[in-house]
């Protein structure tokens with residue numbers, strides 16, 4: 001797409017703002033129905049549309065019309081080909097590009113809709129309210145931006161117009177949008193030299209026509225970071241020339257003292273006038289300060305994802321079958337827990353610095369370091385999806401979520417994700433599930449516990465297995481035993497007298513454990 005827009009820029013002799021298309025008929029491209037106008041960019045109108053052929057829940061999309069001008073047929077074909085490449089991008093922090101087509105002499109592109117509007121609006125709102133964004137929020141957004149940029153750069157795609165207006169929010173998840181000036185690189189050293197972009201965010205090398213490469217995007221990203229912190233442009237002036245002078249020759253700005261020194265150092269290194277001295281997105285993600293914050297963010301995502309998976313499962317079930325009183329009660333509990341988890345996330349952000357320190361101490365004492373490739377975003381997709389209001393759509397997503405929880409657990413037991421999440425060692429101790437049932441001990445590495453069927457059918461399946469009377473006996477005994485912190489040997493001895501297979505009790509214990517987590521959350525004992 002970038003090339004076609006470059007061509008548009010070059011060939012479109014008439015550079016005044018194109019007139020909006022009067023869309024006639026009911027459906028555009030036989031599937032899109034205009035809902036409302038969202039605004040207009042340099043190349044045309046932007047509309048919210050309803051995709052009549054989309055899956056349920058994915059109907060809302062954005063249609064951007066771009067004036068074709070005097071593009072020749074070959075250029076249009078190339079534009080389609082480049083748009084086709086964009087449609088293959090898939091990352092939670094990048095606005096999804098769906099398709100492109102020609103309609104009524106307009107080149108139209110269809111993208112994901114971000115109802116949270118753009119970051120520029122958020123900054124303005126914050127400024128008008130006389131507030132500032134808390135550092136935790138800024139870091140969370142900044143990391144998401146880095147992940148999106150890393151993804152693009154790894155595929156040799158430059159954005160070339162990174163600015164707050166091109167950063168969108170969807171359920172508080174950052175989405176980098178508008179690839180209107182991004183460019184596919186033909187080779188690692190290929191510099192895209194076309195002068196495009198917004199001056200405020202432009203790097204010195206781009207302004208002085210020394211070429212544009214991935215480090216120029218990093219500069220723009222630093223400008224966005226500065227703006228999130230200061231609610232103002234990193235380089236401003238009375239006119240275009242003074243802005244440009246400041247960018248090329250001016251002092252590197254610093255963040256106010258309320259923001260941590262580490263964040264300031266990172267931003268300043270991204271604003272190095274020499275592009276080769278700027279860190280890449282990958283390198284920034286590996287800076288300890290960022291890496292540590294990324295881990296904390298991931299823990300919060302796990303909590304959110306965990307509850308969403310199970311709450312959704314229960315909701316779905318209630319639609320297809322009549323719920324038993326017990327299930328209804330559990331649903332209420334889960335809803336409360338879900339709400340609580342949301343509040344906890346907020347709370348965690350407020351206590352971010354303190355918790356972060358404690359978590360590090362706790363983890364270094366108790367658990368081996370989580371060793372994952374934080375950049376493997378395919379793995380994190382379900383978390384980002386679930387972090388927003390998107391539903392875990394199918395078993396596969398739920399299982400991927402479960403698998404990730406499993407992978408992050410150094411013990412390989414699902415509920416261990418909770419034992420790792422608490423940053424307070426004392427609270428964490430309470431969560432520790434000691435596997436007292438040898439016959440069910442994890443001999444294999446197979447994940448089997450966080451599974452929606454297992455969790456929510458546990459009650460029914462054990463009742464069937466044991467019979468109601470034995471189940472109630474085991475349930476009551478284990479509940480009491482766990483509360484009293486009785487010894488495993490004592491518990492086993494008692495249970496082996498009332499059940500045929502000791503391993504059946506394992507599931508009861510799991511059920512109890514899960515209930516315990518919800519209760520802890522419901523009564524307001526934050527696990528971090």
Ligand SMILES: Nc1ncnc2c1ncn2[C@@H]1O[C@H](COP(=O)(O)OP(=O)(O)OP(=O)(O)O)[C@@H](O)[C@H]1O
Pocket residue numbers: 038039040041042043044046062064095111112113114115117118165166168177178180
């Ligand atoms: N995916 C989207 N979801 C929600 N709103 C969007 C989306 N894309 C664009 N918009 C909104 O539509 C309007 C026009 O956007 P567009 O990106 O075309 O222009 P711009 O970024 O303001 O300018 P330019 O074209 O110069 O980059 C803006 O108000 C923007 O917030």
